[in-house]
Amino acid sequence: MEATRSKAASPHPPGLAARRKRAGSQAGRKIRKHWQFYLLVFLPLLYIVIFKYVPMFGVIIAFKEYNVVQGILGSPWAGLKYFKQLFDTPFFWQYFKNTLEISLYGMAIGFPAPIILALALNEIRNGLFKKSVQMITYAPYFISTVVIVSILIVNLSPNVGLLSNIFRSLGMEPIDFMGKAGYFKTIYVLSDVWQFTGYGAIIYIAALSGVNPDLYEAAKVDGASRFQKIVHIDLPSLVPVIVIMLILNLGQIMGLGFEKIYLMQNPLNLNTSEVISTYVYKIGLLGANFSFSAAIGLFNSVINFVLLILVNFIAKKISSNSLW
Amino acid sequence: MVGGAKTVQSTKIREAVADRLFLGIVYLFLSLVLIVILFPLLHVLSASFSSPAAVTSGKVWLWPVNFSLVGYKAVFQNSDILIGFGNSLFYSVVGTLINVSFTVMLAYPLARKTFYGRGLIMVLIVFTMFFDGGLIPNYLLVKSLGMVNTRWAMIIPGALAVFQVIIARTFFQSLPDELAEAAEMDGCSDMRFFLQVVLPLSKPILAVLFLMYAIGHWNAYFNALIYLKDNSMFPLQIFLRNILILNSENSDMMTNVNSLLVQQGLKDLLKYSLIVVSSAPVLIIYPFVQKHFVKGVMIGSLKG
Numbered sequence: 001m002e003a004t005r006s007k008a009a010s011p012h013p014p015g016l017a018a019r020r021k022r023a024g025s026q027a028g029r030k031i032r033k034h035w036q037f038y039l040l041v042f043l044p045l046l047y048i049v050i051f052k053y054v055p056m057f058g059v060i061i062a063f064k065e066y067n068v069v070q071g072i073l074g075s076p077w078a079g080l081k082y083f084k085q086l087f088d089t090p091f092f093w094q095y096f097k098n099t100l101e102i103s104l105y106g107m108a109i110g111f112p113a114p115i116i117l118a119l120a121l122n123e124i125r126n127g128l129f130k131k132s133v134q135m136i137t138y139a140p141y142f143i144s145t146v147v148i149v150s151i152l153i154v155n156l157s158p159n160v161g162l163l164s165n166i167f168r169s170l171g172m173e174p175i176d177f178m179g180k181a182g183y184f185k186t187i188y189v190l191s192d193v194w195q196f197t198g199y200g201a202i203i204y205i206a207a208l209s210g211v212n213p214d215l216y217e218a219a220k221v222d223g224a225s226r227f228q229k230i231v232h233i234d235l236p237s238l239v240p241v242i243v244i245m246l247i248l249n250l251g252q253i254m255g256l257g258f259e260k261i262y263l264m265q266n267p268l269n270l271n272t273s274e275v276i277s278t279y280v281y282k283i284g285l286l287g288a289n290f291s292f293s294a295a296i297g298l299f300n301s302v303i304n305f306v307l308l309i310l311v312n313f314i315a316k317k318i319s320s321n322s323l324w
Numbered sequence: 325m326v327g328g329a330k331t332v333q334s335t336k337i338r339e340a341v342a343d344r345l346f347l348g349i350v351y352l353f354l355s356l357v358l359i360v361i362l363f364p365l366l367h368v369l370s371a372s373f374s375s376p377a378a379v380t381s382g383k384v385w386l387w388p389v390n391f392s393l394v395g396y397k398a399v400f401q402n403s404d405i406l407i408g409f410g411n412s413l414f415y416s417v418v419g420t421l422i423n424v425s426f427t428v429m430l431a432y433p434l435a436r437k438t439f440y441g442r443g444l445i446m447v448l449i450v451f452t453m454f455f456d457g458g459l460i461p462n463y464l465l466v467k468s469l470g471m472v473n474t475r476w477a478m479i480i481p482g483a484l485a486v487f488q489v490i491i492a493r494t495f496f497q498s499l500p501d502e503l504a505e506a507a508e509m510d511g512c513s514d515m516r517f518f519l520q521v522v523l524p525l526s527k528p529i530l531a532v533l534f535l536m537y538a539i540g541h542w543n544a545y546f547n548a549l550i551y552l553k554d555n556s557m558f559p560l561q562i563f564l565r566n567i568l569i570l571n572s573e574n575s576d577m578m579t580n581v582n583s584l585l586v587q588q589g590l591k592d593l594l595k596y597s598l599i600v601v602s603s604a605p606v607l608i609i610y611p612f613v614q615k616h617f618v619k620g621v622m623i624g625s626l627k628g
Contacts, residue, residue: 036518051465144561
């Protein structure tokens with residue numbers, strides 16, 4: 001304390017080097033004083049470096065002729081060979097298209113659904129009904145992917161399924177939904193909506209509960225109807241959350257999850273159900289073609305990353321909301 | 325003047341009618357949502373308690389037909405399922421303990437202004453949310469660490485979820501700074517303050533972290549699919565996949581069943597019972613922790 005005061009009072013203002021030195025020693029003092037923080041973060045940070053950053057550098061095998069004997073660093077360079085191979089594979093563009101279509105289809109229905117549910121729940125007063133709807137709509141989120149797909153398969157099967165029961169009781173021929181490639185995307189998207197709408201609504205419900213009650217009071221005085229209140233008060237107050245969620249969703253377009261699609265695949269629907277992530281798994285781990293598979297993965301990650309930055313940039317330009 | 329008042333009143337009534345109609349539609353919509361969510365679940369539940377013949381002939385709707393526990397008997401006689409249950413329990417308990425410890429160890433210092441370098445570490449962490457090496461480099465890493473086909477592969481590669489770190493950090497930031505300053509004045513070390521003051525104050529966020537990580541472990545199958553080869557180490561979800569989706573149950577489930585028709589019926593029934601048994605642990609604890617879980621999502625959303 002004394003030292004800094006005398007320095008500030010000295011006739012010669014401290015030079016840049018001195019200032020930097022002082023900042024450095026301040027940092028040093030801070031580090032020495034709070035060394036236990038570094039002890040705490042050591043193991044988790046080690047984990048982040050090994051399991052998140054090492055694989056990022058591991059992507060160089062996409063540019064190499066990887067073989068197990070020589071390892072990642074020792075294998076000879078292959079240049080862009082695998083990327084050329086990738087763009088020359090006609091199937092690849094089919095899988096690319098499938099990925100994009102399932103994502104966009106999913107967003108078109110899955111993105112507005114939680115918003116609508118939250119708005120509807122916000123209209124009714126707190127009570128048993130509201131609580132039950134919330135609790136029951138969140139529940140499917142906790143069911144495992146394997147079980148969700150199993151429920152789909154048993155309920156959609158042409159023999160014992162719920163849907164074929166309904167069809168039969170209406171006097172119609174049951175349909176083998178899982179066996180027809182044309183139904184795949186719809187089944188995937190609608191079951192996602194079934195599972196995640198309740199969970200997705202929580203964040204919007206939280207945002208709606210934070211709306212200033214004075215606004216509703218004022219709207220009431222002006223004679224606004226319930227619907228008008230939704231359009232002029234609720235929706236505008238949700239815009240910041242909606243923009244953030246939209247950015248996150250669009251940044252994930254090519255990152256379509258592996259787990260559910262892989263489980264839903266069967267030889268009859270591969271035409272529409274093979275996506276980039278499942279292709280990477282099959283080529284890489286089942287086919288042991290590591291370099292080619294890593295090239296596909298890298299291509300995908302880069303598209304995702306660029307998309308995220310692009311969408312965030314656009315959101316920043318046209319609205320004041322963005323991730324950073 | 326009088327006429328004006330009259331029209332005001334009549335529009336008010338008309339609006340009230342429109343509002344009530346709108347509210348009715350909202351209730352109708354929410355009831356419909358409820359039915360759509362519950363119907364498949366109740367169907368599975370009631371089918372699991374029905375007789376094989378009733379399931380095969382499609383008589384079951386929303387109530388068990390010819391109540392029987394044959395499906396459940398078959399489930400609990402299956403050695404694979406018991407092995408899977410045990411393994412999943414082990415991975416969930418050990419994995420969650422490591423997850424929660426790592427998460428708070430990283431999140432707490434990041435929430436403290438006196439932690440020099442926290443900005444840099446934060447950038448380092450958040451970046452991993454948006455870019456990753458992909459499946460193959462990850463697999464090769466785990467392989468080079470000698471973890472393939474060991475139980476470690478189920479615990480160590482997913483020791484931390486960056487998203488949960490950010491949620492926990494947001495929570496720790498909400499604790500008053502004065503508390504830490506006062507403790508520092510009294511000569512309490514950072515570590516002691518963390519263990520004896522912060523953690524006891526953090527029960528809500530700890531509950532959320534435990535819940536989210538534990539459910540994640542219980543439901544996961546991907547890591548087991550790529551890293552494990554031995555049956556004895558498989559978690560429940562892998563056995564579920566084999567039986568429910570790939571249709572390859574082992575034969576000891578079907579002993580002393582001779583007629584093909586009965587066998588087919590039992591096969592269908594078994595699926596329903598298995599779905600119920602495997603989801604039961606999660607769905608039973610769910611109502612008790614639901615409040616915490618909603619709180620957790622909201623803590624996370626404060627940041628956005």
